[in-house]
Amino acid sequence: MTTVTADLDPEEFRRLGHAVVDWIADHRAGLDQLPVQPGVAPGWVRAQLPADLPDDPAPLEDLLDTVDRVVVPASTLWQHPRFFGYFPASASLHSLLGDMLSGALGAQGMLWSTSPAATEVEQVLMDAFAGALGLDPAFTFAGGGGGCIQDSASSGALVALLAALHRAAPGWRESGVTGDERVYVTAETHSSLAKAVRVAGLGAQALRIVDSAPGSLAMDADALAATLKADVAAGLRPVLVCPTVGTTGTGAVDPVRAVAEAAGEHGVWVHVDAAWAGVAALCPEFRHLLDGVELADSLSTNPHKWLLTAFDASLLWVRDGAALPAALSITPEYLRNTASESGAVVDYRDWQVPLGRRFRALKLWAVVHGTGLSGLRSHIRGHVALAAGLADRVRADPAFELAAEPSLGLVCLRVVTGDGPDADDAASREVLARVNASGAAFLTHTVAGGRYVIRVAIGSVTTGPEHVDQLWDRLRAEAAAVAGTG
């Protein structure tokens, strides 16, 4: 028995691949006509599908039919032009072309030697993006630092924390954590930092929630300085501070420079989480958002959010290019090779938790190749302008108010009933639920300062002015209905 090829013949793939490309083109062209969020109940999808794997192969057409009948109707459509939830996940068609090439090569880029191109294209892109974002050259490979593509900002925060633990105590690799380490965030910091602290074995007790500045949702650098000083005096070991540029809740921006200066007094690792907002620094007028990052040890920003690149593609830079391998490298015999031992190459497995890695740089490369920086800047500026326009309409309408000043493409608002905060919160919650149930648009919420907030995150790859107009009309109609005046 030596018949081994269960795969498609390349010519079969050519025919079926064209069919899938046509499916994708049709799906994207028709998105506007579909509800953004499905109305399915838990278990509906499972009930539609056979419980067992098939013994025999079936034609692709059957799979596409099931996708049409079951998968699409049960999918929240993140690429829909009226998807305004969470932060965008903009899987542009440009990026899909690059990802297809990545799949074709099927490279496993764990070591330089297991695919030199996968490693070096990523290095080139990381250095080039550092330049385009205006980062300190210290974050480039040429400057002694370097960058890599992580699957997510969560994983980037975790490896930054591990590098910080190693730097703070070189015995960490052998002895583990001690329980004295402390990590500093605010109540608005992304939950991935709390998760990283838990994963790293520190426990929630290691997490210090630093106060925000009065009247603000941004970290109070003076409060940070005082907390650091008190912790050091108490014999504790501050390990990492995470300022955020563009919080998930409301897009608040922590004062990176002041935070880094306070942290610097104690040699604490500064990891800047700019997962959503950082890419805006491609535009000179938004570069101030990264002010002070030149004092940080690491920085994360996600092209898979607002920069047109299909998940997963989170960029992580570190000032010390040796920091992640020092913390993470373990080399069994079967991974030894002359290129690694020469010291002349980067082995990206040592920059991440998993061993294996895809050639993710191709999808990011395809985006910037297909759009140019000029296209990326128009994309960002266009969404920021749409957010500013929506904010103006909120300000002008007595039935609504801004819950915070707009931050780039994020507008936070609530319904105003005239009956006080509790009534406003209840009405806001009801309006959001009605908008989502309609399928006409998709929104998510947060709570800030104890108040319910409707978030409108503008950034889907297909969103244009008419879609924000449609959202605004729908918000007004639902608010009027809830108020009994609609």
Added chain:
Amino acid sequence: MTTVTADLDPEEFRRLGHAVVDWIADHRAGLDQLPVQPGVAPGWVRAQLPADLPDDPAPLEDLLDTVDRVVVPASTLWQHPRFFGYFPASASLHSLLGDMLSGALGAQGMLWSTSPAATEVEQVLMDAFAGALGLDPAFTFAGGGGGCIQDSASSGALVALLAALHRAAPGWRESGVTGDERVYVTAETHSSLAKAVRVAGLGAQALRIVDSAPGSLAMDADALAATLKADVAAGLRPVLVCPTVGTTGTGAVDPVRAVAEAAGEHGVWVHVDAAWAGVAALCPEFRHLLDGVELADSLSTNPHKWLLTAFDASLLWVRDGAALPAALSITPEYLRNTASESGAVVDYRDWQVPLGRRFRALKLWAVVHGTGLSGLRSHIRGHVALAAGLADRVRADPAFELAAEPSLGLVCLRVVTGDGPDADDAASREVLARVNASGAAFLTHTVAGGRYVIRVAIGSVTTGPEHVDQLWDRLRAEAAAVAGTG
């Protein structure tokens, strides 16, 4: 400024997507004519590419041209029919079709509510694969357990360890690790376990290397039992034991049943690493490899190795479906939703370290849909038969010997010079280097029992009998050349 769409129009995508599909078909059809490993020096790729991002968009043809000129010639070709290194990474063309659909939907499956289909299709597939592999129904959602797709077995081992730490000490989430935890492996266990122990803050001191049984590379369950007993008596806390089904070095199989029985006496979490070999249990004649797994707490196996699925797709099952969320869940306000709070759904973000996740199930679904279980079984059986045939030739040739009995598709061999072990090791090293430098095939090595071993891992998606014949001819020719008789 409201021109926002930097992306391709769907009709442009249709044209360009067809061109990329054609590129892929041509690339795969021509693989056999290319060297498996490139001859490029470190820095060559970087030197070919512009240092800065382009301001203006450029046509896809330019990108494909650069891929042809720079990327392919600098890529180790993991899909090549004469790639026999590491373990295979079989990115079948079937799986690429599924991955294209995943990119099209661009779903972010962190919560059930953020894409019900992404979650439930994965649940259905995990339950169905559990059945096809003959796993205890306790590992299915229907049986109170459940499974999910991780990016890699490394990440699967890490989250299994975190769940084990939480189960061993419910205070772990608050207080972190104590330094008394111990994790049990062998010298042949994959390095990802040592990495997980480091990441989790335990330090290398927590890692116990259990002896192998005499004359074997498999864990000695009696030695494990004795070590566990001694550690408990010393006040230490055994947390996790990792038996391997198919080690990376030589494909050795630890005695899962005996290991699990020894661990069970102390309530220790048993995580079975069957990353490479586990998928063979789709064939009834190899199901014995998973004997005793019904006593384990978790199991990992990777379709992205030998089961035709493009990286990343590592399957992780747990016996207790609540274990991973209990260890990993953290819920900020912006992720709260009624479906999650109903308790009726699975939120896969709580089964992994990252928050975001792709709709990975589509590529695995496309594979099993396009091949059927019958096709997957032929694929595995075909490679195992090729390995058996190669092993027979090694046994029959006095210039070679088996370094271990073949394990499924893995053949471990070395050159025999007649001048003793050191000379054999040196000759084996030289033969491997010459084969790889020729570009005709790609092999990697390990060291087992202190001896150098050439590994031949048969499993590339395109490998057939003629490719193993070509490898064998090349091995013999290089061995003769090294011996001075060629």
